[in-house]
Amino acid sequence: MRKVLGIVLSLALHALVLGAGYVYLPSFLKDLESAHIVPIELVTLSSHSNVRASAQTPEPEPEDEPDIDQPIAPEPQPVEEPQPQPEPEPEPEPIPLPPEQQEERAPEPEPEPEPVQSEPEPEPQPQPRQPDPQPEPEPERREPQRPREPSLSDLLNLAQDTAQVARSNNQGETQRQVGAGTANTASARDLMFSQVRRCWREPADMPNPEQLGVTVNIRLERNGTLADAPRLQDENRVMNSSNRYLRIAGERAVRAVLDCQPYHLPPEQYSEWRSVTLNFQLSL
Amino acid sequence: MRLLRLSLSALLACLAFVSAAQAQLVVDVTEGHLEPLPIAVPDFVGEPGLASERGADIARVVAADLASSGLFAPIDDEAFIERIEDINLRPRFGDWRVINADALVVGSVEVMDDGRLLVAFRLWDTASEQQLTGLRLTSVPENWRRVAHKLADAVYERLTGEKGYFDTRIVYVAESPGDNGIPVRRLAIMDQDGANPSFLTSRNYMALLPNYSPVSQEITYVSFRDGHATSFLYDLESGRQEALFDSGPSLASEGQSLSARYHPQGHVLAVSAERQGNHDIFRFDLRTRQLRQLTNSPANDVEPSYSPDGERLVFSSTRGGSSQLYVMSADGGEAQRITFGEGRYTTPVWSPRGDLIAFTKQHQGMFSLGVVRADGSGDERILYEGFFVDTPAWSPNGRVILFTRGERRSDGTRYEIWSVDLAGFNLRRLPTQGQASDPAWSPLIE
Numbered sequence: 158m159r160k161v162l163g164i165v166l167s168l169a170l171h172a173l174v175l176g177a178g179y180v181y182l183p184s185f186l187k188d189l190e191s192a193h194i195v196p197i198e199l200v201t202l203s204s205h206s207n208v209r210a211s212a213q214t215p216e217p218e219p220e221d222e223p224d225i226d227q228p229i230a231p232e233p234q235p236v237e238e239p240q241p242q243p244e245p246e247p248e249p250e251p252i253p254l255p256p257e258q259q260e261e262r263a264p265e266p267e268p269e270p271e272p273v274q275s276e277p278e279p280e281p282q283p284q285p286r287q288p289d290p291q292p293e294p295e296p297e298r299r300e301p302q303r304p305r306e307p308s309l310s311d312l313l314n315l316a317q318d319t320a321q322v323a324r325s326n327n328q329g330e331t332q333r334q335v336g337a338g339t340a341n342t343a344s345a346r347d348l349m350f351s352q353v354r355r356c357w358r359e360p361a362d363m364p365n366p367e368q369l370g371v372t373v374n375i376r377l378e379r380n381g382t383l384a385d386a387p388r389l390q391d392e393n394r395v396m397n398s399s400n401r402y403l404r405i406a407g408e409r410a411v412r413a414v415l416d417c418q419p420y421h422l423p424p425e426q427y428s429e430w431r432s433v434t435l436n437f438q439l440s441l
Numbered sequence: 442m443r444l445l446r447l448s449l450s451a452l453l454a455c456l457a458f459v460s461a462a463q464a465q466l467v468v469d470v471t472e473g474h475l476e477p478l479p480i481a482v483p484d485f486v487g488e489p490g491l492a493s494e495r496g497a498d499i500a501r502v503v504a505a506d507l508a509s510s511g512l513f514a515p516i517d518d519e520a521f522i523e524r525i526e527d528i529n530l531r532p533r534f535g536d537w538r539v540i541n542a543d544a545l546v547v548g549s550v551e552v553m554d555d556g557r558l559l560v561a562f563r564l565w566d567t568a569s570e571q572q573l574t575g576l577r578l579t580s581v582p583e584n585w586r587r588v589a590h591k592l593a594d595a596v597y598e599r600l601t602g603e604k605g606y607f608d609t610r611i612v613y614v615a616e617s618p619g620d621n622g623i624p625v626r627r628l629a630i631m632d633q634d635g636a637n638p639s640f641l642t643s644r645n646y647m648a649l650l651p652n653y654s655p656v657s658q659e660i661t662y663v664s665f666r667d668g669h670a671t672s673f674l675y676d677l678e679s680g681r682q683e684a685l686f687d688s689g690p691s692l693a694s695e696g697q698s699l700s701a702r703y704h705p706q707g708h709v710l711a712v713s714a715e716r717q718g719n720h721d722i723f724r725f726d727l728r729t730r731q732l733r734q735l736t737n738s739p740a741n742d743v744e745p746s747y748s749p750d751g752e753r754l755v756f757s758s759t760r761g762g763s764s765q766l767y768v769m770s771a772d773g774g775e776a777q778r779i780t781f782g783e784g785r786y787t788t789p790v791w792s793p794r795g796d797l798i799a800f801t802k803q804h805q806g807m808f809s810l811g812v813v814r815a816d817g818s819g820d821e822r823i824l825y826e827g828f829f830v831d832t833p834a835w836s837p838n839g840r841v842i843l844f845t846r847g848e849r850r851s852d853g854t855r856y857e858i859w860s861v862d863l864a865g866f867n868l869r870r871l872p873t874q875g876q877a878s879d880p881a882w883s884p885l886i887e
Contacts, residue, residue, distance in 0.1 A: 349468045357473030362512070362864075363602055364794070402602045408566070412543070413473070415568040433466045440471035 345430045348422050357413035359439050360406045369406035370438035371395055373414055379427050381419035387411050390434075410437040477514035478600065479541050480507060483525050484518075485548035485560070491582065495558060496550040499589040503546060506593035506607040506634060510841075511867030513600075516542055528563055537567045544573070546596060557581055560588050564596050574599045586636055587886070594885070606836040609633045610883040611843070612651040612660055613858055615640065616876040624876075628662055630677070633882075635872030641675065650700045650832075651881040655793075656707035660881065661685070663700065672701050672712060674727070685710075685725065701725070702746045702790075704771075711735075711745035711754055711771075722756055724771075735773035746791045746798075747771065748815065755779070755789040755798050755815070766800060768815065779817030788832055791815065794839035797863075801830050801844070810844050810861070824865040829854060834880045839863075843871070843880040 360366040372390035375383055389395055395407040414435060422430050482504040485496030507513035522536040528547045537545050548562030561577040576595050580588045587608060594605025612630045619625035628648045631638035642648040642664075651662040658677040663670045664684075672685040685701075701712040710725040720741040724733045736742040740760035747754055748771075755768045761778060764785040769776035780786045784804025791798050797812040802823075808830035813821040829847025836842070841862050847854045856878045858871040871877065 345466060346468050349466065350470060353468065353470050354473050357470055358478065359473030359475060361475055364796075405600070405602045408569075410470075412566065412568045413470075416543075430466045433468060436467065436469045437473075438469065438471060439473075 345422050345426050349420065349430065349433060349435075352417050352420055353413055353435060356417040357437060358409045360402065360409065361439060363402040363405070365402075366406075366439045367441055368400075369403055370436065371403070371407045371410045373410050373435045373437065374433070375414055375435065376432050377420060377422075377430060379424065381421055383414070383418050387414045406437070410435070413437070477508075477512055478543050479516055480504075480513050480544040480546065480596075481516045481521065481537055481540070481542035482507070482546045483521055485550050485562070486526055486528065487550035488552070490552075492550040492552050492558070495560075495582065495585050496548070499548065499550065499560065499585055499592070500546075502586055502589035502634070503593045503596070506590060507596060509634065509869065510597065511862055512597075516540060528561065531570075532565060532567075534565070534567045534570045537565075542567055544596075544600060546592075548592065552582075553579070558585060558588070560585075560592070562592050562595075564599055586632065590632070590634075603840055604838045604885065606838050606841065606882075606885070607633055608886050609837060610886065611858075611871070612641065612653060612662075612881045612883070613871075613873065613877050614649055614651070614879040615873065616856065616878065617644075619644070628660075628675075629873075629877075631873070638873070641677075650879055652700065652702055653881040653883045654703050654707045655705050655837075655884050656703075658883070658886075659707075661701045661703070661710060672710075685727075685730075700744060704747050705749050705751045711747055713743040713745060713756070722754065722773075736769075736776075742767075744788055746789055748791050749793050749795045753815075755791055757787045757789055757800075766798065766813070768817075777817070779815070780813060780821065781817075782821060790833050790835060792835055792839040793837060797839075799833040799835065799842050801833060808847075810842065812842075812863070822865070824861050824863070825859075825868065829856075832879045834882050836882055837884050841867075843882060845878040845880070 360369040363369060374388045374390060376385055378384050389407050389411055392407075396404055398404055420430075482500045484493075484500045487493040487496040504515035508515050520540045522540060523533045525532065525547045528549045532545055532547065534545075543566070545565040545567055546562060547565070548560060551559040551561075553559050557579050558581070559577065559579050561575070563575045564573045565571070566573050574595055576592065578588050578591060590608035593607040597603065597605035597607065610630055610632055612628055614626050615629040616624045616626050625644045626647045626649060627644055628641040628651055629638055630641055642662075647665040649663050649665070651660050653660050660675045660677065662673055662675060664673050674683045674685055676682075701710040703710060708727050710727065712723050712725055713720050714723055719739065720743045721734055721738070722736040722742045722745045724735055725731070726733075735745075735754070736756075736758075738758065738760050740758050741764075742756055742758045742760070745754045745756040752771055753768055754771050755766055756776075757764050758767050758776070759765075760767070760776075764787055765778055766780040766786045766789045767776035767778050779798070780800070782802070782804075784802045786800050786802050788801045789798050790800075792812070792815075796815060798815050799810065799812050800821075802809045802811060807826055808828065809823045809826040810830045810833055811821045811823040813819075824842065825844070825846075827846055828849050829845075831845040831847070834843045841860050843858055843860050845856055846859045847856050856876045858873060858877045858880045859868060860871060861868045871880070
């Protein structure tokens, strides 16, 4: 009996040691790697170079995800035809809208009796010049899904040119280090960061922005789109907060992850970014 | 055996936890952008005729208000794909996202049987496809601009968390050429966006330094008549004027009064006044007409301004040599110096938020407009620097500052009113005709 117990204990101890190794070793490795990789300037660079690398060097892979690799294909353009605007939209959904906050207002006592002095020529008549909205037509700056053929191929050419120049400039080392996918997790994280930051309206315009940190959890499809609605962590606390700025910070974070999709992340690392936690916390 | 099973299941649980933890990518997003928010404001829908015309007008004013804040970028109508015909149907959000609109304002105008306008609007978030706010207002047709300003305030508040400031007015000093080449300076009033301007005072005397009550449509100003200055109270709704210091302990008889600032509750003024060649700070109670001296320093104490809780006063004083800013209790007493930089600090005005004090500074021949923390901690922040800067005035939400800006021209200095936001961006000239100075910003109109 003692012998059996001894064997069991020994097994359990071994298992624990193995388990501990399994738990801690990867995190050591990860720390070292990310510490090694993440100079901030490189982050943006790496996002571009990684994307470009996977786009331009054909890498025979079967490529089952069309989205990320659309650029490679010399545009046969069957591409999932993203919203040709008129889109019949068979859902004119009749007013489910709640009458929500519809404040009826009293007839407005016509404030302007304008006590202009009984002067002749009373008005300077400054021509109510509206502060020119400077609308900037820019109708398609972001153009999330519409593939614009010419500019896309231009981009590809540009990418190739750039890569060639880079190679001829003997920057191979950097290129390899960044683009070779040696630091997978760090690079997925950096890619994610560099994409989300462009969509996030930071709360720097609100009082005490350092106190407006929020966290959003998302799950992603292989093609970089959201698998389901983003989940604001502690949603009740954030959205019911007496601090209205915190509520708006929560909304802005959710909007950022919605706006930014589809995310362009290395498909071979899908298991790592299938589920992402984004901590939105402005660093001052 | 049971022990073995326990150990194994613990191990499995451990492994499961580890792999779950590994599958989670954690990203710290520490920086973003603060570009103006792209917003679409299509014409409000309405029956052809007055309703439709006002619908277009209201949408235009809402968009202009939002753009003027520097926080929003209205999208050109030409880019719109969907034509809104009924605000009670859900918009086709894809059509708005594709033109990059983050927010969408839709509205309608209806002329009611009694001739008044019924204006309704909804603000949509195009990403989450949620309605963020909705509002319905009724008004006489002539007040359509105020309706538009109120809608813009509602949009602004919902998207920034701050109260808006579009349904407000600005009193200022308008300068026009007078007889004998002496310019005429008199008070004028206009909407915050420059619309509906009109004069308040006669051209027979000079009027300066208006100051808006924070709780009512009432101002004070300084009038120069018969050789000395007198503070006046002016009720904008009735047009009634009253000299403040003509009865009781009259300052007018003993010296010259200068600017007056309202207590946040509107029942008291802080004023600086000159007696025997020396300026001090006084408290003037508008109900009792009693005047009480708060400082008694051999130096000049001038330009007092209340904190938004009414507990403290900031003022400028030469008691430390050059003119610097000091804070003391609203009842007087010891004052704490809050600026220590080089140059002369003047015209302090306490922010409605309470945390900052705006000031102007003169140093080495240049003027600047800046803000400093009310407790004097941290560095001052300069928002604008130029040839001449004076008389800062806060927007009711404490986010924008108006000021007088003087620009040297070949024919002399030209004075205009400009605005700048707290970050020093969005510098804009107020659309006044002719020269203008001494702005005073009203509270939100009720």
